[in-house]
Amino acid sequence: MRVTEKLTRPLTEAKYLNADNADRYRSIMRIFYENYEKLRYWMYQEDVYEEMTADPYFADYRMEQCQQDLAMLTEWKNLNTLQDTRRVSSIEEFKNKKFRYQMSEYSVEIERLVIRLENLFVEGASLEPTLLERIRLNVERFEKMAKEDGNTVYTWWNDLNNDFIRLNQNYQDYIRDLNSVKAEEMMRTREFLVFKDKLVEYLRNFIKGLQKNVGVIEEILKMLDSDILETVLGKVNDYEMSIPRMDVEVSRELIEEKTRGRFESIRNWFVSADGRENEAGRLFDATNEIIRRITRYGAQISERNALGANRREEYRKVAEIFLRCKDLNEAHKMSAMVFGLERPFHLKSEMERVTDSMDQSVYDEPAEELILRPRIRTYKEKSERTSIRDTRAEKAQARKQAVEQMKEDWKRIGELERDGRIDFANLPVIEPRVREILLKWLSDALEDADFGARTEDGRNFVLDMTHRDEQCVVRCEDGNFTMPKLSIVFGEDGGL
Template structure:
């Protein structure tokens, strides 16, 4: 925080919202604001009085009260005044000082805030996946903006910032509403079950938008070249400096600080740093936690409804069935059918199931076999005698195959070596097995304090970490991955088998 005179001075322009006779002051300011929206910036006292008395609430409002209220609002700097000399026809009229009134800049913004607060619960907040898509498209246009004129760059920059501000504010307001006490109370009511599925689907669609766009935005911002970024932001700053401003002195440093701060806010929202999770990740976790809480509350409500259900009709139906039994023996069989056996015997077997589906019936699975053994201490199972089999030939064959595979791996890795180095940023498309060997070498070297290790064939190597803060993309047959720009530097020749 930087303490300035604007920050420490009292904000007298907001007094009319909470002062005595606030109903009159706020009504007058609303009249000025509505006329301001219609491009009528100046008003006379008679015009204000006429619009005030047009409402029955101010039927007893007097002209003297209107003059006093306008004077007080002028003193609080809510209104600017200028003496109107165009209609003066005598010295007496000039002495009475007929004024025209205009809203100040602070008052316009205060009224906008008040109107937004009045409609806060009507407008509400939302999670819009389309904002993420628009931000992704605008971020991907960063390289293109370096060749555009400042007007186009400034319009693109405003669109990107407006979408980001809407996304940030909307998600915070929406998550706050879902975590409020009112939402907790609502989730415990039966009415919540009606739109539970719709709310969960809405949140899941937003999560899909996060998963689809955030990764692309993060990768684009991470790989953005500093020279390109500076060139684009300089165009934005140039356009800002070219805008003529009345009674305001703006320095180049202030504009550059504002522009850089906005870009850093966007970058920190999508890009994770060292030991710090980005805001998109926290939003993802918060949304998933809300879905889990909604599901848990819905399950509790369902269980409560099931426990409190009226079973009277069911009991009446069971009683009618028992009355239709011919004798006691049939009633016993009916009791076993309805309530279960009185003293049942159970046989259980611990068999591996073919599926974990809860919808799979036991009758659809193969029968399990259970071997019954005598429950006496002297029982011993018979064991069959087997001879020792010579597996030397299989072991030799397996060894030859392993050695041949190692030779092929060393040959492939040798083809990747250039001047005793393997540069990950300059690799061709590699096989998954070769990738596993290279990453194993990296892991062994990173565990050493000197970043040095030895390969399986006896070669000593060390890691070149001078460009580790940069990123490179390694292309593989089964996909690509991003890693630090590291090189493996060998220190001797290949060993011999």
């Protein structure tokens, strides 16, 4: 925080909101604001009086009161005045000072805030996965922005910051509403059961958006080159300095501090550092906790409704149905439907479920086939008689292919070795098979206390852990992955 004169001075522009006769002051300021929105910046006292008396609430409003109210608002710096000398035809009229009134800059912003507060519960907050996607797309354009002109970079920077501010404010407001006393009371009511599934689905969709975009944004910001970042932020600062401002003198130091602070806010929201959990992780945990609480309350409501049900009427209805059965066989069927089967068969399967959702019915999942065999000692499955085949040729062919594959692997890995070492940070684009071999060697060495191991052809090697705190990107034909900056150093016992 930097203490300035603007910070320490009393904000007299806000007095009209809670002063005596606030209903008159606020109505006048709302008239000025609505005209300001219509680009009508200057108004006469007669114009204000006419609009005030048009409402029945101010039917007894007098011109003298209007003049006093305008004078008080001018004293509080809510209105700026300018004497109108265009219609003056005598010295007496000039002395009476016919003024035109205009809203001050502070008053415009105060009225905007008041209107937002008035519509706070109407607008409400929301969780929008599309904001995360838009932020991800804008963050991916960082390197491209280093080559664009200042106007394009500034527009992109404003879009990124506006989306981030909306995301941050909306999620805080929405989570606050779900954790409020009113929400807790609603979750305990029976009517909440109808709303529960829709709310849980809404939160799960947002979590999917988090999982899809946050990891990508974090990786991009971690790997962002510092020179590119400084170039982009420098273009934003240059454009800010080039904007003409009336009666306001802005230093480059303040603009650079503001721009850097906004970037750090975005980075801290998505990137974890120094063992500190980022804001996206906390939002993920908070959303999951809300889903668990909603599910728990729903189960409690269902149990409470089941315990409080009147069983007498249900039993009477069941007895009436039994009396209408035509014969004993139909009564047995009715009994099985009401009380269940007397000796049911329990079929158990080890099938893998398509989804773990508690809302998924067993009827919506694919059927599992079970082969039932007799449970007697004398039962044996029929076995087909087959002749012994000579598979020596197939084995020889398979062995030959395996040896050729191994030679090809050693050849490709040998091309990666430089001066008796393989540096993961300097690898070219490698094939999945080569990647599997290198990662297996890496895994074998990490299991050893001295970080050493032996390859399949008998070569000893150790891991160079000097730069293990740094990160590098290994590029493969089927994708890239990030790992510590390690190197495999071979011994003096022969080459690949």
